[in-house]
Amino acid sequence: MRAPSPPRLTFRTRLWRAWDSDxxxxxxxxxxxxxxxxxxxxxxLSAVLAPLIAPQNxxxxxxxxxxxxxxxxxxxSAVTGRVFVLGTDDQGRDMLSAILYGSRxxxxxxxxxxxxxxxxxxxxGLMAGYLGGRTDAFIMRIADIQLSxxxxxxxxxxxxxxxxxxxxxxxxxxxxxxxxxxxxLSNWASYxxxxxxxxxxxxxxDYVMSARVMGRSPFAIMGQHVLPxxxxxxxxxxTINLALAIIAESTLSFLGVGVPPTQPSLGTLIxxxxxxxxxxxxxxxxxPALDLVLLALSINLLGDWLRDALNPKLx
Amino acid sequence: xxxxxxxxxxxxxxxxxxxxxxxxxxxxxVGDPVANMVGQEASLKERxxxxxxxxxxxxxxxxxxxxxxxxxxxxxxxxxxxGRPVRDxxxxxxxxxxxxxxxxxxxxxxxxxxxxxxxxINRRGILANAVMSLSLVGVSxxxxxxxxxxxxxxxxxxxxxxxxxxxxxxKLGWWSTGLLTETGRKSLIMPVLTLGxxxxxxxxxxxxxxxxxxxxxxxxxxxxxxxxxERSISFRHALRxxxxxxxxIAGLQFxxxxxxxxxxxxxxxWPGLGALFVQAVQFVDIPVMAAYLMFVALVFVVVNLAVxxxxxxxxxxxxxxxxxxx
Numbered sequence: 315m316r317a318p319s320p321p322r323l324t325f326r327t328r329l330w331r332a333w334d335s336d337x338x339x340x341x342x343x344x345x346x347x348x349x350x351x352x353x354x355x356x357x358x359l360s361a362v363l364a365p366l367i368a369p370q371n372x373x374x375x376x377x378x379x380x381x382x383x384x385x386x387x388x389x390x391s392a393v394t395g396r397v398f399v400l401g402t403d404d405q406g407r408d409m410l411s412a413i414l415y416g417s418r419x420x421x422x423x424x425x426x427x428x429x430x431x432x433x434x435x436x437x438x439g440l441m442a443g444y445l446g447g448r449t450d451a452f453i454m455r456i457a458d459i460q461l462s463x464x465x466x467x468x469x470x471x472x473x474x475x476x477x478x479x480x481x482x483x484x485x486x487x488x489x490x491x492x493x494x495x496x497x498x499l500s501n502w503a504s505y506x507x508x509x510x511x512x513x514x515x516x517x518x519x520d521y522v523m524s525a526r527v528m529g530r531s532p533f534a535i536m537g538q539h540v541l542p543x544x545x546x547x548x549x550x551x552x553t554i555n556l557a558l559a560i561i562a563e564s565t566l567s568f569l570g571v572g573v574p575p576t577q578p579s580l581g582t583l584i585x586x587x588x589x590x591x592x593x594x595x596x597x598x599x600x601x602p603a604l605d606l607v608l609l610a611l612s613i614n615l616l617g618d619w620l621r622d623a624l625n626p627k628l629x
Numbered sequence: 630x631x632x633x634x635x636x637x638x639x640x641x642x643x644x645x646x647x648x649x650x651x652x653x654x655x656x657x658x659v660g661d662p663v664a665n666m667v668g669q670e671a672s673l674k675e676r677x678x679x680x681x682x683x684x685x686x687x688x689x690x691x692x693x694x695x696x697x698x699x700x701x702x703x704x705x706x707x708x709x710x711x712g713r714p715v716r717d718x719x720x721x722x723x724x725x726x727x728x729x730x731x732x733x734x735x736x737x738x739x740x741x742x743x744x745x746x747x748x749x750i751n752r753r754g755i756l757a758n759a760v761m762s763l764s765l766v767g768v769s770x771x772x773x774x775x776x777x778x779x780x781x782x783x784x785x786x787x788x789x790x791x792x793x794x795x796x797x798x799x800k801l802g803w804w805s806t807g808l809l810t811e812t813g814r815k816s817l818i819m820p821v822l823t824l825g826x827x828x829x830x831x832x833x834x835x836x837x838x839x840x841x842x843x844x845x846x847x848x849x850x851x852x853x854x855x856x857x858x859e860r861s862i863s864f865r866h867a868l869r870x871x872x873x874x875x876x877x878i879a880g881l882q883f884x885x886x887x888x889x890x891x892x893x894x895x896x897x898x899w900p901g902l903g904a905l906f907v908q909a910v911q912f913v914d915i916p917v918m919a920a921y922l923m924f925v926a927l928v929f930v931v932v933n934l935a936v937x938x939x940x941x942x943x944x945x946x947x948x949x950x951x952x953x954x955x
Contacts, residue, residue, distance in 0.1 A: 459647070462881065464888030467925065474910035474918050478659035561771045568773050569895050569907050588777055588896075592785055592792075603774050611769040 340623040347623075350615035357609050361421050364414035369398075371411070387597045401597040403586065409597060412583055413605050419579035420606070423493050424560040428552055430498030435505025436548060440536045442506065443513025454510065457503040468500035469562060473571055486574045493572055497562050504551055512544035546624055553617035557610045564606055580606045630941065637937045641930040646697070648926040652919035653696045656706075657685075659915055705920035710912045715920045718905060723924075724805045725795060726901035729893070730886045732817060733825035738879060741829045742868075745836025750863055752841070761837075764830040772889050776823040776896035783819060791816050793898035816897075824893045828882050835878055839871035846870075872943050880936035884929050 332338060341347050360367065387401035387409070400409035442453040460468065476492045477485060516522060517540065525535045560580075566572040567581030575582055580602050587599030684692055699705070705715035748757040767775075784792035796812030798805040807813025843849060844867055852862045891903035898904070902921060909917035 459644070462884060462929065463925075464885045466891065467888045470891070470906070470910050471918065471922065474913060474915075475655060475659050477910070478655075478913040478915060557769070565771055565773060565892055569892065571907065571910050584773070584777070591777070591781055596781070599777065603777070607770060607774065610771070611766070614769050 337620075337623050341619070344619055344623075346615055347619040350612040350619070353608060353612040354616060357417060357605070357612070358421065360414055361417040364411075364418050368408075368411035368414045370408050371415075387601075400601045401595075403598045404590065404595075409601050412578065413580070413602050416578050416580045416583050416602060417605055417609065419490070419573055419577060420560050420563055420581070420609070423490060423497065423563040423573075423579065424556055426494040427497035427501070427559045427563075428556050430494060431500075431502040431555070432505055432548060432552060434498070435502035436509050436541070436544075438502070439506035439509025440513055440540060440544075443510040444517055444532060444536050444540060450510070453506065457506050460500075460503040461507075465497075465500040465558070466562060466565060469496040469566060470569075470571065472496035472499050473566065486576070489573045490577075493563060493566060496566070497559050500562070501555055501559065504555070505548055508547045508551060509544050512547065513540055516540050516543050550617065550621045550624060553613060553620055557613040557617065560606070560613070561610055580609075634938070637934055641934055644930055645923075645926060648922060649697050649700060650693065652700075652922050653693050655915055655919050655922075656696070657692070659913075700923060705923075706916040708909075708914055708917050710909075710914045710917075715916045718917065719902065719920055719924065720803060722900060722902045722905050725807075725899060726887075726890055726894070726903060728807065728817070729820055729824060729899065729901060730883070730890055733821045733823075734828065734879070734883065734886055736821055736825040737828035737832055740825075741832030742836050742875070744829075745833040746840060746863060746868060748833065749837045749840035749844070760833075764833060767826060767830050772823060772827060772892045773896050775826055776819070776893060779819045779823060780896070790819055792819075795900060820893050820897045820899055823896065824886060824889055827889060828879075828886065831882065832875060832879060836868075836871055836875060839874055840867055843867040843870050873940065876936060876939050876943060880932050880939075883932045884925070887925055887928060 341351075365371070385396075385398050385402040387398065390397050398408050398410070400413070402408055403412065438453050438457075442450040473492060473496045476488075476495065480488050480492070513536075522535060522539055525539050530539075563572060563579060564581030564584065567579045568585045570585065572581055573579050575586065578586070583602035584599060584606070587595075587602060590596075590598050680686060684695055687695075703716050705719070707713065708715050708718060711718065744760055748754075748760055751757045780792045783790040791812065794816060795807045796814075796816035797810040798807050798813055799809045807817055840863075849862055849866055852866050853859075857866075887903070890901060891907060893899065894901045894903040895907055902924065905917060906921045908914070909921065
C-alpha cells in the first residue's frame with residue numbers, strides 16, 4: 315500500500331521553491347561559496363569538455379613533436395614557432411592539454427571512489443544502526459580500526475594487494491579501477507558512522523513503526539524509508555571527501571603507484587614536473603600543481619559552506 | 630587503575646593479532662609464496678618440498694600460529710625483490726624514519742601549542758587572524774606540494790639546504806643519526822617542516838578552540854575576580870585543562886605522521902621506512918609490506934597505550950574516579 319502522493323508541481327513552481335529555499339538563500343549571500351562554486355564548475359567543465367577544447371590530445375603520443383619540448387609558456391617554440399600558453403613538457407606535450415586531460419582522470423577517480431565509499435559506508439551504516447546488536451558491534455569495530463589507520467596507508471595496502479592479484483600485463487589497464495577501489499575502501503568509515511547515528515534516531519519514529527507493522531522486510535524499510543531521511547549529512551561528508559579523494563589520487567600517482575604516465579593524472583604530471591625543477595623548467599610542475607590546489611581548495615570551501623548551510627544550529 | 634591498564638593491554642594484543650592475521654593472509658593468498666621464492670625452472674618435486682618445508686601444507690591455525698611466533702622473534706622472511714632478510718632492511722631504515730617523525734612531532738607540538746595559545750588570547754589581533762587563514766590554506770595543500778615548494782625555495786633558488794637524502798650520518802651501534810653532523814642537521818630541516826606542518830595546523834586549531842572554551846568557564850572567571858595576572862590564568866589554569874584533548878589528538882596523529890612520512894620520504898628521497906614501503910607496493914614485495922604493516926600497528930598500539938597512561942599523569946580527576954570505583 316502506498317501513501318497518496320502530493321499533487322504534481324509545475325516546473326516553474328519547483329524552480330521557485332528551489333530558489334526560495336534556505337540553502338539557496340545562504341548560497342546567494344555567501345560570496346565565498348559563489349566564488350568557490352564558480353571555480354569548481356569552471357575546472358569541472360573544462361575537464362569534462364577536454365576533448366573539445368584542448369589544443370591537442372594529450373594521451374595521443376602521435377600528436378607530440380619532440381622538437382617542441384621545453385617550450386616556455388607564452389613564447390614561440392624555437393624550432394616550429396608554435397606558441398603554447400602554458401608551455402610544453404620534455405616530450406613537447408602541451409601543458410594546457412595535459413592539465414585538462416589530467417584533471418579528467420583525477421576527477422573521474424575522485425568521483426567514482428566517493429560513490430564507491432558512499433555505497434559501502436551508507437549500506438553498512440544503515441545495517442549497523444537498524445539491525446543493532448552483534449552486526450552493529452562488528453561493523454563499528456571495523457570502522458574504528460579503519461578510522462584510526464591513515465587513509466593513504468590503507469589505499470597503498472589495497473593497491474599493493476590488488477597488484478599482487480592481477481597479472482602484470484593488465485596492471486596498466488586496471489590501474490584506474492584499482493585506484494578507485496583503493497581510495498574508496500579507505501574512506502567508507504566516516505559515512506558508516508554518520509548514517510548509523512541518524513538511523514538510530516530515525517528507527518524509533520512512527521513511520522518506521524508503521525512500516526514494520528505493515529510487515530515490510532527490514533531491508534525494504536532500510537532502503538525505502540530510512541535511507542531518504544539520512545542523506546543530508548552524507549552529502550556534506552561526500553563534498554569534503556571528494557577533495558580528499560582527489561588529493562589521495564594525486565598523492566598515490568605522485569608516489570608512482572597510481573595511473574601510468576601514458577594517461578597522466580594531475581599527480582603524475584606533478585611527479586614528472588618535479589624532475590625538471592632543478593633545470594629551471596618550472597612550468598611543467600607549477601601549472602598542474604596550481605590546478606590541483608585550486609580544485610581541492612574550491613571543493614573544500616564549498617563543503618565548509620554546505621556544512622554550515624545545512625546545520626540549523628549555526629544559523 | 631591496574632585493571633584499566635590490563636584492559637588496555639589486552640585490547641592492544643587483540644589489535645596486533647588482527648593485524649597479524651591480515652599480514653598473514655597477504656603472505657598466504659596474494660601470489661604464490663613458493664613461486665615467489667624459487668625461479669621458473671624449479672621442478673614440481675622441488676616446489677612440493679619447499680611447500681612442505683615452509684609448512685604450507687599445515688592446517689590454517691597452525692600456519693598462523695607459526696607466523697605469529699616468527700613475527701614476535703622479528704623474523705619477517707626474505708624480501709622477494711632485494712633477496713635480503715626483511716629484518717635487516719627494516720633495522721637499516723628505522724632510525725631515519727624515527728628521527729624524522731619524532732622531530733616533526735616535537736616541532737608541531739611546540740609551535741602548535743604556542744600559536745594556539747597566542748591566537749586564542751589575541752582573538753581579534755591582525756597577526757592571529759593572518760595565522761588562522763594561513764592554516765586554512767595549509768590544510769588544502771597536499772603534503773607533497775609543500776615539500777616541493779620548500780625544495781624550490783631553499784634548494785633551487787636560495788641553495789641553502791640540500792634537496793634530498795640524509796647528508797652524513799654517524800653510526801652509534803646499529804642506530805644511525807643525522808643529528809651529530811652539520812649536513813645531517815641541514816638535511817633534516819625541510820623534511821621535518823614538511824611533515825610537521827599538517828600536524829601543526831591541527832594542534833594549533835585544537836588548542837585555540839579548547840582555550841576559547843576554557844576561557845568561558847567559571848574557574849577562569851573566578852581566577853580573574855581574584856586578581857590573578859592574565860598570563861598566569863592563560864598558562865596555569867586554561868592551558869592545563871586543554872591538554873587532555875591535545876594529548877589524545879597528538880597521540881592519534883602519530884599514525885598519520887607515519888603515513889605522511891611515506892609521502893615526505895618520497896619527496897626528499899629520505900632513506901626511511903616509508904620509501905621502502907612505497908617501493909614494496911610498486912613491486913608487490915609482500916614480506917616487506919607485511920613487516921611494515923606490523924611495524925605501523927606496533928607503533929599505533931604503543932602510542933595509544935602511552936596516551937592512555939598519560940591521561941592519569943595529566944588529569945588528577947581520572948586518578949580519583951578509578952580509586953573511588955575500586
